[in-house]
Amino acid sequence: MNKFTVLDGLAAPLDRANVDTDAIIPKQFLKSIKRSGFGPYLFDEWRYMDHGEPGMDCTNRPRNPNFVLNQDRYQGASILLTRDNFGCGSSREHAPWAIEDYGFRALIGTSFADIFFNNCFKNGVLPIVLPKEEVDALFAMTEATPGFKLHIDLDAQTVSRPDGKVIHFEVDQFRKYCLLNGLDDIGLTLRHADKIRAFEDKRRTEQPWLFAS
Amino acid sequence: MPQTLYDKLWSSHVVHEESDGTALIYIDRHLIHEVTSPQAFEGLRISGRKAWRSNSIVAVPDHNTPTKNWDQGITDPISRQQVETLDSNIRQTGALAYFPFKDRKQGIVHVIGPENGVTLPGMTVVCGDSHTSTHGAFAALAHGIGTSEVEHVLATQTLLQKKSKTMLIQIDGQPGKGVTPKDVVLYVIGQIGTAGGTGYAIEFGGSVIRNMSIEGRMTVCNMAIEAGARAGIIAADDNTINYLKGRPYAPSGDDWDKAVAYWRTLHSDEGAQFDKVIKIDAAKIIPQVTWGTSPEMVLSIDGIVPDPAKIEDPVKRTGVERALEYMGLNPNTPINTVKIDKVFIGSCTNSRIEDLRAAAAVVKGRHVSASLKLAMVVPGSGLVKEQAEREGLHEVFKAAGFEWREPGCSMCLAMNDDRLSPGERCASTSNRNFEGRQGPGGRTHLVSPQMAAAAAIAGRFADVREIL
Ligand code: SF4
Numbered sequence: 060m061n062k063f064t065v066l067d068g069l070a071a072p073l074d075r076a077n078v079d080t081d082a083i084i085p086k087q088f089l090k091s092i093k094r095s096g097f098g099p100y101l102f103d104e105w106r107y108m109d110h111g112e113p114g115m116d117c118t119n120r121p122r123n124p125n126f127v128l129n130q131d132r133y134q135g136a137s138i139l140l141t142r143d144n145f146g147c148g149s150s151r152e153h154a155p156w157a158i159e160d161y162g163f164r165a166l167i168g169t170s171f172a173d174i175f176f177n178n179c180f181k182n183g184v185l186p187i188v189l190p191k192e193e194v195d196a197l198f199a200m201t202e203a204t205p206g207f208k209l210h211i212d213l214d215a216q217t218v219s220r221p222d223g224k225v226i227h228f229e230v231d232q233f234r235k236y237c238l239l240n241g242l243d244d245i246g247l248t249l250r251h252a253d254k255i256r257a258f259e260d261k262r263r264t265e266q267p268w269l270f271a272s
Numbered sequence: 273m274p275q276t277l278y279d280k281l282w283s284s285h286v287v288h289e290e291s292d293g294t295a296l297i298y299i300d301r302h303l304i305h306e307v308t309s310p311q312a313f314e315g316l317r318i319s320g321r322k323a324w325r326s327n328s329i330v331a332v333p334d335h336n337t338p339t340k341n342w343d344q345g346i347t348d349p350i351s352r353q354q355v356e357t358l359d360s361n362i363r364q365t366g367a368l369a370y371f372p373f374k375d376r377k378q379g380i381v382h383v384i385g386p387e388n389g390v391t392l393p394g395m396t397v398v399c400g401d402s403h404t405s406t407h408g409a410f411a412a413l414a415h416g417i418g419t420s421e422v423e424h425v426l427a428t429q430t431l432l433q434k435k436s437k438t439m440l441i442q443i444d445g446q447p448g449k450g451v452t453p454k455d456v457v458l459y460v461i462g463q464i465g466t467a468g469g470t471g472y473a474i475e476f477g478g479s480v481i482r483n484m485s486i487e488g489r490m491t492v493c494n495m496a497i498e499a500g501a502r503a504g505i506i507a508a509d510d511n512t513i514n515y516l517k518g519r520p521y522a523p524s525g526d527d528w529d530k531a532v533a534y535w536r537t538l539h540s541d542e543g544a545q546f547d548k549v550i551k552i553d554a555a556k557i558i559p560q561v562t563w564g565t566s567p568e569m570v571l572s573i574d575g576i577v578p579d580p581a582k583i584e585d586p587v588k589r590t591g592v593e594r595a596l597e598y599m600g601l602n603p604n605t606p607i608n609t610v611k612i613d614k615v616f617i618g619s620c621t622n623s624r625i626e627d628l629r630a631a632a633a634v635v636k637g638r639h640v641s642a643s644l645k646l647a648m649v650v651p652g653s654g655l656v657k658e659q660a661e662r663e664g665l666h667e668v669f670k671a672a673g674f675e676w677r678e679p680g681c682s683m684c685l686a687m688n689d690d691r692l693s694p695g696e697r698c699a700s701t702s703n704r705n706f707e708g709r710q711g712p713g714g715r716t717h718l719v720s721p722q723m724a725a726a727a728a729i730a731g732r733f734a735d736v737r738e739i740l
Pocket residue numbers: 334335380381382401403619620621680681684685702703
């Protein structure tokens with residue numbers, strides 16, 4: 060997994076509430092058995108005027124000029140501003156895979172759906188929850204200022220605006236540690252293999268029906 | 273101290289806890305389907321790891337499988353590759369049970385688990401699928417996980433989790449005529465919103481839940497995720513125990529008695545504290561229909577589509593405007609005048625035998641409207657299909673003009689050939705009405721099986737209470 064320490068990035072505003080994972084990456088792309096290559100299909104139905112299919116070359120597909128990420132000023136954005144309940148719906152990890160592959164490393168919004176939130180951390184993407192007033196202000200500034208950038212420092216847990224304001228955010232310490240160091244959960248968990256085995260043995264004795272084979 | 277059901281399930285599975293409360297939770301049952309697992313098995317292979325306990329695994333392909341012309345196999349090459357990848361992954365890894373494509377017991381993962389008794393009270397159940405919440409109907413801690421977590425469970429038999437807050441949704445009162453578990457849960461989501469349960473494990477309780485069949489409880493827990501909660505749970509009781517008795521993977525003999533004694537402790541204790549309690553009066557609920565692109569955008573069948581001009585909050589207002597536009601609806605339209613093109617009865621929410629019986633009771637002796645392009649019934653599993661055919665339900669549906677299909681997810685998410693064309697409007701018993709969910713540009717209205725049947729007959733949304 061990619062480490063996340065600090066990020067200086069262009070922000071792009073996606074001003075919709077309840078953006079679901081079907082919108083983030085439509086189901087036809089779930090047929091892939093790979094983990095990569097989903098970026099060109101991020102928000103496919105909003106981004107293009109035609110119907111996307113897996114494996115399609117997107118360079119010459121007709122783009123929807125009204126979709127915010129198609130505007131020139133947001134090209135190269137690495138921070139996505141979102142509204143309430145972003146990432147609701149299915150558990151597909153293809154959603155953060157597409158977000159990461161597109162080039163976003165951080166999301167800032169008022170709330171995220173649980174499973175999606177979790178999936179982001181497993182893929183080096185940092186979802187940041189801020190109070191509504193802060194998010195509203197960031198939306199307004201981003202829209203008003205072409206080239207609007209933010210500085211995110213995970214260790215310090217801060218988002219810094221170009222006007223000097225520094226906003227603090229919360230993050231679970233364990234997730235922070237893994238993200239800062241790019242650590243793979245499985246490796247960390249297997250340090251507890253003996254404990255898992257002991258737990259399992261006890262369980263097998265007490266509730267043998269759970270281990271039927 | 274009195275404990276909630278969630279507390280009991282949580283504390284009986286903690287293997288290890290970090291100082292910030294992140295815990296390693298032991299996983300008893302790992303359900304697997306073809307869409308969210310290939311990258312996890314590949315990850316395991318790349319890192320040279322083995323599955324920790326393969327007899328915790330129960331697997332089935334369901335999302336990509338076709339629902340007709342099974343003799344032709346899976347014609348879409350990418351779908352076929354995904355299903356074959358599952359075949360080979362399970363062959364290499366092993367499993368407690370695998371129900372491959374065309375197997376007599378194949379079906380939707382959340383239908384086949386319970387019907388085979390692989391979901392048991394007191395278990396932790398995970399699957400790379402958000403509707404894993406369904407299994408909470410058995411007093412199991414069940415929730416959806418992402419693909420990285422699928423790999424984590426394969427490799428370690430555990431999951432890294434933080435404890436959720438607890439919410440009790442207590443539903444009392446006498447539900448009126450024509451009100452099914454689907455109407456109850458849609459109504460609840462309409463009340464608390466699609467993010468209302470975020471961060472919580474929801475326990476459903478009250479007399480309505482106690483009197484509900486196990487299949488109905490599955491419908492309710494299935495949609496807990498649509499209220500933002502990863503898990504929905506319901507206490508174990510006689511209903512639960514009677515349902516499980518004799519199922520192929522349920523315990524038997526001495527183990528059965530021991531298990532039952534334990535299962536009887538799986539309820540919230542008298543006086544247990546929840547972080548939030550919501551009370552719902554079921555007498556207020558009448559059959560529900562969603563009008564928009566989120567399950568919280570729901571109306572009673574006698575309701576009218578909202579008017580954005582009357583909404584003050586700007587984010588909400590644009591949300592409603594966008595939904596109306598996508599759905600091709602005008603503000604203030606009575607929902608029972610809205611005409612439909614297709615009807616889909618199926619999905620892990622409503623494709624079990626009781627659902628099919630309820631829908632068949634409405635269509636019996638009637639015919640679907642001539643204006644419909646398609647009405648289809650997709651049983652949740654091969655066993656549901658067999659049972660329905662024993663009862664002659666397939667003849668009822670076919671005589672009424674429905675297509676009777678092979679089991680699978682089908683038009684719930686339209687990964688196979690069953691899908692809406694742009695602009696088509698569908699009465700669907702599934703769980704998500706998101707933009708494009710049933711096909712790009714398709715318009716989905718969520719309803720109960722009875723209401724879907726009534727809509728099929730009328731060619732528009734209709735009040736099933738007038739037919740019953
Ligand atoms: S029926 Fe629909 S919701 Fe259920 S598992 Fe299949 S695709 Fe998911």
